Amino acid sequence: MARITYVEFxxxxxxxxxxxxxxxxxxAISNGVxxxxxxxxxxxxxxxxxxxxxxxxxxxxxxxxxxxxxxxxLADGKRDNSRLACQILASDDLDGLVIEMPETQH
Amino acid sequence: xxxxxxxxAEAPISHTVSREDYEYVWPLPPxxxxxxxxYSAESLREYLATAPLDEVDIADxxxxxxxxxxxxxxxxxDEAPVHFTGVNANRHRGYWSVTRWADIMAVDTNHxxxxxxxxxxxxxxxxxxxxxxxxxxxxxxxxxxxxxRKAVNPIVSGSNLQAFEALIRSxxxxxxxxxxxxxxxxxxxxxxxxxxxxxxxxxxxxxxEHRRKLTWWSDIATADPEVPGNLQKEERQAALxxxxxxxxxxxxxxxxxxxxxGDLISMLAHNPATRNMPPMEFMGNLVLLIVGGNDTTRNSxxxxxxxxxxxxxxxxxxxxxxxxxxPMVSEIIRYQTPLAHMRRTALEDxxxxxxxxxxxxxxxxxxxxxxxxxxxxENPDAFIIDRPRARQHMSFGFGxxxxxxxxxxxxxxxxxWEEILARFDNxxxxxxxxxxxxAFVKGYKSLMVRIPA
Numbered sequence: 001m002a003r004i005t006y007v008e009f010x011x012x013x014x015x016x017x018x019x020x021x022x023x024x025x026x027x028a029i030s031n032g033v034x035x036x037x038x039x040x041x042x043x044x045x046x047x048x049x050x051x052x053x054x055x056x057x058x059x060x061x062x063x064x065x066x067x068x069x070x071x072x073x074l075a076d077g078k079r080d081n082s083r084l085a086c087q088i089l090a091s092d093d094l095d096g097l098v099i100e101m102p103e104t105q106h
Numbered sequence: 107x108x109x110x111x112x113x114x115a116e117a118p119i120s121h122t123v124s125r126e127d128y129e130y131v132w133p134l135p136p137x138x139x140x141x142x143x144x145y146s147a148e149s150l151r152e153y154l155a156t157a158p159l160d161e162v163d164i165a166d167x168x169x170x171x172x173x174x175x176x177x178x179x180x181x182x183x184d185e186a187p188v189h190f191t192g193v194n195a196n197r198h199r200g201y202w203s204v205t206r207w208a209d210i211m212a213v214d215t216n217h218x219x220x221x222x223x224x225x226x227x228x229x230x231x232x233x234x235x236x237x238x239x240x241x242x243x244x245x246x247x248x249x250x251x252x253x254x255r256k257a258v259n260p261i262v263s264g265s266n267l268q269a270f271e272a273l274i275r276s277x278x279x280x281x282x283x284x285x286x287x288x289x290x291x292x293x294x295x296x297x298x299x300x301x302x303x304x305x306x307x308x309x310x311x312x313x314x315e316h317r318r319k320l321t322w323w324s325d326i327a328t329a330d331p332e333v334p335g336n337l338q339k340e341e342r343q344a345a346l347x348x349x350x351x352x353x354x355x356x357x358x359x360x361x362x363x364x365x366x367x368g369d370l371i372s373m374l375a376h377n378p379a380t381r382n383m384p385p386m387e388f389m390g391n392l393v394l395l396i397v398g399g400n401d402t403t404r405n406s407x408x409x410x411x412x413x414x415x416x417x418x419x420x421x422x423x424x425x426x427x428x429x430x431x432x433p434m435v436s437e438i439i440r441y442q443t444p445l446a447h448m449r450r451t452a453l454e455d456x457x458x459x460x461x462x463x464x465x466x467x468x469x470x471x472x473x474x475x476x477x478x479x480x481x482x483x484e485n486p487d488a489f490i491i492d493r494p495r496a497r498q499h500m501s502f503g504f505g506x507x508x509x510x511x512x513x514x515x516x517x518x519x520x521x522x523w524e525e526i527l528a529r530f531d532n533x534x535x536x537x538x539x540x541x542x543x544x545a546f547v548k549g550y551k552s553l554m555v556r557i558p559a
Contacts, residue, residue, distance in 0.1 A: 045505050070505075
């Protein structure tokens with residue numbers, strides 16, 4: 001179980017608990033967190049769950065694979081710390097993680 | 107000289123005939139059709155319910171014009187989810203049909219094996235004309251695809267869409283306010299084409315008074331030259347060259363501006379990735395952007411009205427709760443699936459859905475079928491405007507070729523329905539639509555409607 005804080009582009013924060021093994025995209029959608037769409041259902045195939053992850057957490061969240069990177073590359077507002085939330089699975093290690101959202105999902 | 111593959115039953119083939127071994131002739135050999143008493147929707151539906159799967163060439167436009175393909179796709183999903191069609195291979199070289207959601211997703215996200223390259227035939231079931239290959243970024247692989255796509259991406263960025271919103275709304279209001287009351291009119295012409303052509307002219311900064319040319323070019327770019335009434339192959343090519351010439355004029359006007367303006371032509375002319383495109387590549391990208399911005403939204407605008415008329419309880423739900431517009435827009439796009447398929451070419455031998463796909467084979471992802479796959483979507487044949495997770499449909503495709511204009515399309519549809527509901531309690535569809543005879547563009551030629559006086 002991990003408590004994840006999703007911060008919308010306008011600064012509104014939503015703190016929810018996500019069960020281990022569940023993706024942070026699913027965690028947002030099933031808890032009604034706005035700003036994450038997850039159109040492809042979690043296949044890293046649409047880039048509508050684009051988020052920014054604080055660099056200090058990279059060791060625990062991992063880094064994007066080739067497919068995820070290709071999709072992020074076509075998203076608006078890509079940064080060095082961009083990730084697709086569907087590719088990060090919740091675990092005890094991620095308890096306390098704060099992720100921020102871009103202005104829009106594309 | 108290479109030999110033509112023979113027709114169907116006598117010499118069945120199990121793989122796509124390679125481009126090297128295929129002799130392109132024009133006109134194409136006659137199409138083999140089942141020997142039915144007539145080709146009415148009723149006869150075709152009855153035939154497709156029991157026909158041997160190997161005998162059916164579902165790419166035949168008659169199944170799309172009559173809207174009869176559904177049963178066949180359900181049978182493929184259940185019985186042969188990755189299925190080869192050799193019937194009429196002397197016309198299309200043969201193709202694999204991929205019909206389940208998960209298999210389509212697997213193809214769409216595997217850019218290493220499944221190529222979109224125009225020079226291998228491109229992204230539609232029928233290869234591009236050998237003597238008229240139009241490279242365009244949707245029909246390119248990485249890395250060239252990515253840099254060209256990024257050249258036009260800013261036009262549909264979130265901030266640009268916000269800037270467009272007021273314009274889209276005022277135009278929508280104007281078009282709706284001009285509609286007649288108490289008399290029949292064609293929704294496709296008066297609303298769907300009118301709104302999409304105005305938007306497209308804005309994106310290109312193309313003269314608004316000539317906007318219907320964009321519609322015309324879009325139609326001929328995708329029209330099957332063999333369908334009676336459509337332009338012949340040579341006429342079509344001449345028309346597209348005319349389009350190129352007209353756009354070259356706009357390009358030349360804009361290429362020397364000190365700063366690019368916000369339109370698509372300026373973006374292409376000023377971006378290092380696209381400024382030196384050969385003419386056929388410029389033409390290809392024009393076709394892509396025109397078809398992408400035109401046919402698809404147009405047919406979702408028409409489809410939505412038809413679906414609400416076919417499902418009065420949903421229409422009532424919408425009237426009672428305008429908050430349902432947003433999920434409804436996604437449901438309309440799923441239910442319509444304005445592009446029925448995208449095609450890839452296998453770059454190496456591979457296994458898909460238990461079938462051996464050979465290098466060079468054509469692989470057709472039938473989005474129209476994936477969007478009705480019971481394995482991925484609950485009760486998929488029902489039109490439900492407040493469907494949970496309505497955004498999970500495959501009409502925009504997945505992977506790096508996913509529709510670049512999806513958000514703009516959604517915005518146009520959302521504003522349209524907000525403005526419709528603000529004005530009209532009801533818009534009645536008075537007869538069955540006339541559909542486009544195409545296995546690619548799944549759309550409507552006309553839809554007669556009436557707004558009660």
